[in-house]
Amino acid sequence: MTTIDRTLSVPSPKSITAPALAGKTDTMVLNMGPHHPSTHGVLRLVVELDGETVVNVAPDVGFLHTGIEKNMEFKTYQQAVVMTDRTDYLAPLSNNLSYVLAVEKLLACEVPERATVARVLLVELQRISSHLVWLGTHALDLAAMSVFLYGFREREQILDIFEMVSGARMMTSYFRVGGLAYDLPSDFLPTVKALLDIMPGRIDEYEDLLTNNTIWQERTIGIGAIDSAAAIQYGYTGPGLRATGIDWDLRKDMPYCGYETYDFAVPIASNGDIYDRYLVRVAEMRESVKIARQAWQRLKDMGPGAFVTNDRKVAPPPKTEITHSMESLIHHFKLWTEGFKPPRGDAIAAIESPRGELATYIVSDGGPKPYRVHLRTPSFINLQALPHMAKGQLVADLVALIASMDPVLGEVDR
Amino acid sequence: MLGSYAAILAMFGIAAFIAVFVITLSRFLGPQKPTVRKLAPYESGMEPIGEAMTRFPIKFNLVAMSFILFDIEVIFFFPYALVYRDLGVPGLYAMGLFLLVLLVGLVYELKKGALTWD
Amino acid sequence: MIDHETLLARLQATFGDAVTSAPAMRSGESVFHVASDRIADVALWLRDDSEFAFTFLENLCGVDYLGRTPRFEVVYHLLSMKHRQRICLKVGVAEAKPHLPTLTGVWQTANYQEREAYDMFGIVFDGHPNPERILMPDDWHGHPQRKDVPLGYEEVAFSINDEQIYARKPFAQE
Amino acid sequence: MGLETKAGDLGVVTTSLETVVNWGRTNAMWPLLFGLACCAIEMMGAQGANYDLSRFGMEINRASPRQADLIIVAGRVSRKMAPVIRRLYDQMSEPKWVIAMGDCASCGGVFNNYAIVQGVDEVIPVDVYVAGCPPRPEALIDGIVQLHKKVERMKLDGTLRDRTPIHV
Numbered sequence: 001m002t003t004i005d006r007t008l009s010v011p012s013p014k015s016i017t018a019p020a021l022a023g024k025t026d027t028m029v030l031n032m033g034p035h036h037p038s039t040h041g042v043l044r045l046v047v048e049l050d051g052e053t054v055v056n057v058a059p060d061v062g063f064l065h066t067g068i069e070k071n072m073e074f075k076t077y078q079q080a081v082v083m084t085d086r087t088d089y090l091a092p093l094s095n096n097l098s099y100v101l102a103v104e105k106l107l108a109c110e111v112p113e114r115a116t117v118a119r120v121l122l123v124e125l126q127r128i129s130s131h132l133v134w135l136g137t138h139a140l141d142l143a144a145m146s147v148f149l150y151g152f153r154e155r156e157q158i159l160d161i162f163e164m165v166s167g168a169r170m171m172t173s174y175f176r177v178g179g180l181a182y183d184l185p186s187d188f189l190p191t192v193k194a195l196l197d198i199m200p201g202r203i204d205e206y207e208d209l210l211t212n213n214t215i216w217q218e219r220t221i222g223i224g225a226i227d228s229a230a231a232i233q234y235g236y237t238g239p240g241l242r243a244t245g246i247d248w249d250l251r252k253d254m255p256y257c258g259y260e261t262y263d264f265a266v267p268i269a270s271n272g273d274i275y276d277r278y279l280v281r282v283a284e285m286r287e288s289v290k291i292a293r294q295a296w297q298r299l300k301d302m303g304p305g306a307f308v309t310n311d312r313k314v315a316p317p318p319k320t321e322i323t324h325s326m327e328s329l330i331h332h333f334k335l336w337t338e339g340f341k342p343p344r345g346d347a348i349a350a351i352e353s354p355r356g357e358l359a360t361y362i363v364s365d366g367g368p369k370p371y372r373v374h375l376r377t378p379s380f381i382n383l384q385a386l387p388h389m390a391k392g393q394l395v396a397d398l399v400a401l402i403a404s405m406d407p408v409l410g411e412v413d414r
Numbered sequence: 415m416l417g418s419y420a421a422i423l424a425m426f427g428i429a430a431f432i433a434v435f436v437i438t439l440s441r442f443l444g445p446q447k448p449t450v451r452k453l454a455p456y457e458s459g460m461e462p463i464g465e466a467m468t469r470f471p472i473k474f475n476l477v478a479m480s481f482i483l484f485d486i487e488v489i490f491f492f493p494y495a496l497v498y499r500d501l502g503v504p505g506l507y508a509m510g511l512f513l514l515v516l517l518v519g520l521v522y523e524l525k526k527g528a529l530t531w532d
Numbered sequence: 533m534i535d536h537e538t539l540l541a542r543l544q545a546t547f548g549d550a551v552t553s554a555p556a557m558r559s560g561e562s563v564f565h566v567a568s569d570r571i572a573d574v575a576l577w578l579r580d581d582s583e584f585a586f587t588f589l590e591n592l593c594g595v596d597y598l599g600r601t602p603r604f605e606v607v608y609h610l611l612s613m614k615h616r617q618r619i620c621l622k623v624g625v626a627e628a629k630p631h632l633p634t635l636t637g638v639w640q641t642a643n644y645q646e647r648e649a650y651d652m653f654g655i656v657f658d659g660h661p662n663p664e665r666i667l668m669p670d671d672w673h674g675h676p677q678r679k680d681v682p683l684g685y686e687e688v689a690f691s692i693n694d695e696q697i698y699a700r701k702p703f704a705q706e
Numbered sequence: 707m708g709l710e711t712k713a714g715d716l717g718v719v720t721t722s723l724e725t726v727v728n729w730g731r732t733n734a735m736w737p738l739l740f741g742l743a744c745c746a747i748e749m750m751g752a753q754g755a756n757y758d759l760s761r762f763g764m765e766i767n768r769a770s771p772r773q774a775d776l777i778i779v780a781g782r783v784s785r786k787m788a789p790v791i792r793r794l795y796d797q798m799s800e801p802k803w804v805i806a807m808g809d810c811a812s813c814g815g816v817f818n819n820y821a822i823v824q825g826v827d828e829v830i831p832v833d834v835y836v837a838g839c840p841p842r843p844e845a846l847i848d849g850i851v852q853l854h855k856k857v858e859r860m861k862l863d864g865t866l867r868d869r870t871p872i873h874v
Contacts, residue, residue: 009636
């Protein structure tokens with residue numbers, strides 16, 4: 001048992017408030033509580049200050065704990081897809097994908113090529129929309145109002161595509177076990193083409209606003225840095241890890257959904273501070289446009305085809321087939337009343353969500369309802385690195401630091 | 415002589431009147447429903463623990479000193495600038511002495527590095 | 533890719549019967565059962581071994597197998613960036629004495645995940661720097677994700693059960 | 707209000723004063739900067755350029771409850787968050803209104819379990835329930851317009867005439 005490296009340890013709120021109550025007055029304890037303009041949701045930080053510099057920070061989470069994992073144990077596999085939308089509400093499709101891949105591994109069922117390519121296209125669009133919200137709120141925290149309005153203008157176009165595809169703007173639940181929920185509408189490809197053509201120009205606009213902006217650089221360069229060894233210790237994944245120089249992106253290193261056949265670059269930076277995380281995420285948006293364009297080309301060449309597996313035990317048959325074929329009616333009835341029963345065993349599927357590595361671990365006891373679902377969400381794990389990054393920074397930089405970590409509290413508290 | 419002073423007094427009077435009027439207006443017109451829970455200190459949603467009056471870190475005395483140096487001292491130059499011609503050399507000595515005393519503070523600040531910005 | 537047998541052989545060579553093989557996961561990862569008191573040493577050995585280099589603790593979660601002894605199980609997923617491979621360590625935890633050595637000495641990422649496993653299942657990790665609840669309110673009794681704890685269903689409001697709902701919602705009429 | 711209690715109910719004079727005050731209240735109703743979960747992102751979308759909540763006088767989200775008139779509970783309310791919301795509601799100055807945005811705030815929505823308060827009206831009185839998960843920005847704006855209609859019929863001393871909550 002090695003000794004615990006005190007400098008890396010993650011403090012808990014009580015470990016800061018207790019000595020303060022017991023009369024330790026050389027530092028001031030400040031409570032950036034659940035309701036705070038810059039905590040990106042209901043995150044509570046107990047900050048120990050010496051004058052203006054941060055001595056210690058203790059995140060206190062749980063204010064948005066929704067018991068999603070317990071709730072999923074009472075729903076069948078197909079119903080639980082709805083639950084996954086609400087964990088990381090900035091990238092619902094990534095949650096669907098992670099859960100659906102895990103169940104498909106449990107079932108060892110085949111997904112048609114067209115569905116996989118559509119999944120890649122939509123997940124990359126979701127990554128762009130999630131990064132746009134991050135960029136808007138990050139700039140808003142540092143008082144750059146216009147980036148928020150520019151960013152949400154593009155995000156609305158992406159949400160219109162999701163709404164065209166699945167009917168809902170955010171909580172799409174569009175990926176189902178075995179493929180997609182419905183077929184892609186006919187005007188899906190032209191609309192996506194229109195968006196992908198203007199997107200690189202719009203990303204240039206954001207870069208013009210921020211990248212060489214001296215105020216932005218002043219507030220972000222060299223602040224909240226973390227080195228790669230500490231990042232590995234904290235299990236930090238996603239753009240933050242790549243900003244420290246480690247080239248680890250699940251889409252490249254442990255590919256899923258055919259990512260190895262797409263050609264894209266993994267942007268990395270070197271010194272892991274806020275500015276590098278910004279650069280990595282903006283470069284990632286450009287890469288996502290590249291992937292989406294390749295996926296769009298494949299969808300165009302493939303033409304119409306199956307959007308869900310034709311294994312009737314898993315995916316419901318099309319409505320037209322039910323009226324004239326008895327087994328389809330039986331399959332339809334069985335799937336919607338009881339759901340399918342995967343064999344006993346457990347499976348894990350990890351994907352690269354906009355915030356980092358999102359893994360879904362499912363244990364199945366052979367019944368129609370998952371026995372245990374654990375969501376390894378990146379924001380929850382990445383939050384542990386906040387105290388290490390915040391030590392020695394000014395309080396005002398703590399605000400920029402939280403925004404650069406892009407925590408989504410629905411995902412932190414599950 | 416009194417006339418110019420009257421103008422200044424009138425200005426102070428009007429300013430005081432407007433200030434008091436606005437405050438009392440909202441006190442009368444606004445609905446006043448003070449409850450114990452409403453008047454509790456706002457601690458971004460949590461129950462405040464410990465007392466608020468903790469000791470200030472000593473580093474902030476530099477901030478106070480630079481305020482005195484660059485703000486209050488400069489204000490004293492304005493009246494001097496108006497009358498420095500007819501005050502003549504004795505006025506210069508007085509102002510010089512005043513400035514010398516505050517120069518010590520400036521040197522202390524420079525040595526302490528409070529003025530280096532980043 | 534390191535196959536199951538070589539890893540098992542090397543592990544049993546150093547830890548004897550504290551490490552036993554287990555059926556692979558349906559997603560293909562090789563699984564090992566580890567005795568609960570040796571988990572910290574096995575994890576440290578796997579992390580520092582130059583050939584395997586499982587330097588990254590990906591996931592740590594508790595599972596409640598009600599009716600099976602040992603009732604609880606803590607699942608660790610270790611990731612080797614060198615081999616791009618993931619393995620799974622499972623540790624059985626008895627219900628009577630749900631104690632386990634902490635992994636915060638080996639990886640700091642275990643800190644929050646162990647606090648969550650304690651908060652949700654009541655599995656105590658000895659040596660944890662601050663073993664407190666993380667998700668539930670501090671005055672919460674019991675561990676909600678255990679199988680024997682009900683989901684906490686509340687009656688849904690319809691027009692027929694108005695008085696029962698309003699009894700629970702004092703502010704709905706105000 | 708103070709003036710009205712002193713001067714008694716002057717009939718014509720106070721009604722016109724009332725309409726002026728209610729006009730002021732409806733067109734400058736500043737919401738509290740308070741987002742919980744997914745609905746908060748949709749509320750941000752509503753404040754974005756496309757749906758532009760500032761057309762209804764909601765330009766600024768005030769961060770402190772002292773300066774906010776309206777609290778939009780946007781998202782699911784967990785057991786740990788319920789006392790915080792109650793404290794925030796108490797610390798808001800009169801007259802104050804509440805919009806329960808989304809199913810989770812109105813009735814617990816998809817999550818009927820131990821962790822979620824089944825509807826924020828277990829904790830604070832609600833004026834307008836906006837349905838949807840998350841409700842589209844237009845639905846939120848419709849809820850706000852309904853609240854404005856309700857506030858326009860308010861009496862001078864801040865008591866709402868009809869207490870029945872509106873379901874949008």
